[in-house]
Amino acid sequence: LTGENPSVGAVLVKNGKIIKEAVTSYNGRPHAEAILLRNKIFEKADLYVTLEPCCHFGKTPPCTSFIINSKIKRVFVGIKDPNPIVNGKGLKILKSAKIEVFNNILPEECAEPNEWFFKRFKSEFPYITIKTAISLDGKIATSTGISRWISSKKSRIFTQTLRKRHHAIMVGTNTILKDNPSLTIHEKNIIKQPDRIILDPDGILSPSFNVFKKHINERVFYFTGSKKTEKKFKNLNHVKIFYLPKKNCFLDILKIMKILKEEKVWSILVEGGGTLNASIIENNLVDRLYVVISPRLIGGKDAPTLFDGTGFKNLSKTPLLKNVEYIQSEQDIIITGFLKRYF
Numbered sequence: 579l580t581g582e583n584p585s586v587g588a589v590l591v592k593n594g595k596i597i598k599e600a601v602t603s604y605n606g607r608p609h610a611e612a613i614l615l616r617n618k619i620f621e622k623a624d625l626y627v628t629l630e631p632c633c634h635f636g637k638t639p640p641c642t643s644f645i646i647n648s649k650i651k652r653v654f655v656g657i658k659d660p661n662p663i664v665n666g667k668g669l670k671i672l673k674s675a676k677i678e679v680f681n682n683i684l685p686e687e688c689a690e691p692n693e694w695f696f697k698r699f700k701s702e703f704p705y706i707t708i709k710t711a712i713s714l715d716g717k718i719a720t721s722t723g724i725s726r727w728i729s730s731k732k733s734r735i736f737t738q739t740l741r742k743r744h745h746a747i748m749v750g751t752n753t754i755l756k757d758n759p760s761l762t763i764h765e766k767n768i769i770k771q772p773d774r775i776i777l778d779p780d781g782i783l784s785p786s787f788n789v790f791k792k793h794i795n796e797r798v799f800y801f802t803g804s805k806k807t808e809k810k811f812k813n814l815n816h817v818k819i820f821y822l823p824k825k826n827c828f829l830d831i832l833k834i835m836k837i838l839k840e841e842k843v844w845s846i847l848v849e850g851g852g853t854l855n856a857s858i859i860e861n862n863l864v865d866r867l868y869v870v871i872s873p874r875l876i877g878g879k880d881a882p883t884l885f886d887g888t889g890f891k892n893l894s895k896t897p898l899l900k901n902v903e904y905i906q907s908e909q910d911i912i913i914t915g916f917l918k919r920y921f
């Protein structure tokens with residue numbers, strides 16, 4: 579929800595007590611430090627901030643100016659800003675104003691909510707998270723394609739939080755045909771819905787599916803191999819169509835991800851089925867996974883699983899999550915972990 583800017587938290591402490599807290603606003607402005615400190619003096623107070631304060635003049639003065647003007651005594655920084663226009667310069671400016679600076683105090687914890695921002699300066703691809711709900715026997719739907727709802731109500735609310743933390747949501751054709759999802763955040767007061775990315779090689783979807791509806795300021799990226807779609811979608815200005823040739827029956831996922839990065843889609847939550855997940859996993863594109871495990875049994879060898887495709891033949895080559903966490907969510911367990919890190 580902070581748009582192109584990372585989400586940053588800042589806390590002011592004086593005499594061992596928290597006196598004020600702030601986070602980056604919707605769409606990234608104002609910054610947390612500006613909300614806390616603008617036009618105020620906090621002599622002898624300490625500032626704790628998750629990311630290095632910015633030092634460049636944009637539409638507003640830099641956060642380093644707010645910190646210096648408010649007479650803060652010490653600044654504790656979670657991690658250095660990876661953006662080359664800041665990257666250590668903010669720390670230097672504070673030090674030269676005789677403020678005591680402690681850097682890198684909790685790098686992993688402070689990078690985690692903004693890992694997409696760290697990847698943005700290191701990769702040609704967006705940050706990619708897969709989220710899936712499975713049964714105890716690893717199925718994402720019944721053999722007839724019914725998947726609503728495998729997970730508990732609380733787990734579905736958690737999915738809403740994940741949508742808020744990503745710039746776009748991606749799905750494949752079959753999920754749209756079976757579920758007709760909207761893929762939105764269910765809140766009225768937001769200023770933008772996440773963008774949506776649809777993969778439809780044969781152009782079989784029609785504009786009446788929920789994913790093509792316009793809500794609040796979102797873009798819809800529609801990738802297809804069929805020129806027939808041009809006519810069907812011509813009245814939907816928020817839908818941007820990309821024609822790509824098919825590669826081994828599918829659309830080239832590496833090319834799609836590069837195009838999306840060029841379109842400034844910084845992070846993607848993949849909520850697709852096992853076929854789309856497989857394509858993303860087999861191309862080594864996944865950064866993080868959230869798997870919601872429901873204690874139910876679906877069964878059936880034709881029921882889709884989290885990861886279909888051809889799979890890995892050699893166990894030693896199979897991806898293994900790092901920094902794994904387990905979250906209890908009513909009767910479900912949510913497992914999350916990383917395949918790649920960027921800080």
Ligand SMILES: NC(=O)c1ccc[n+]([C@@H]2O[C@H](COP(=O)([O-])OP(=O)(O)OC[C@H]3O[C@@H](n4cnc5c(N)ncnc54)[C@H](OP(=O)(O)O)[C@@H]3O)[C@@H](O)[C@H]2O)c1
Nearest residue numbers: 711719723725750751752753828829850851852853854857
């Ligand atoms: N439990 C959950 O969390 C969850 C989440 C989502 C979906 N589902 C369920 O999963 C089922 C659908 O899964 P699915 O595996 O059949 O389909 P899917 O992953 O939703 O869609 C796959 C389709 O996307 C298209 N596609 C285009 N480019 C692709 C690429 N590079 N890689 C992969 N696919 C590409 C292909 O369409 P063409 O076939 O037209 O070539 C492919 O068949 C549904 O029953 C749905 O209810 C469950």
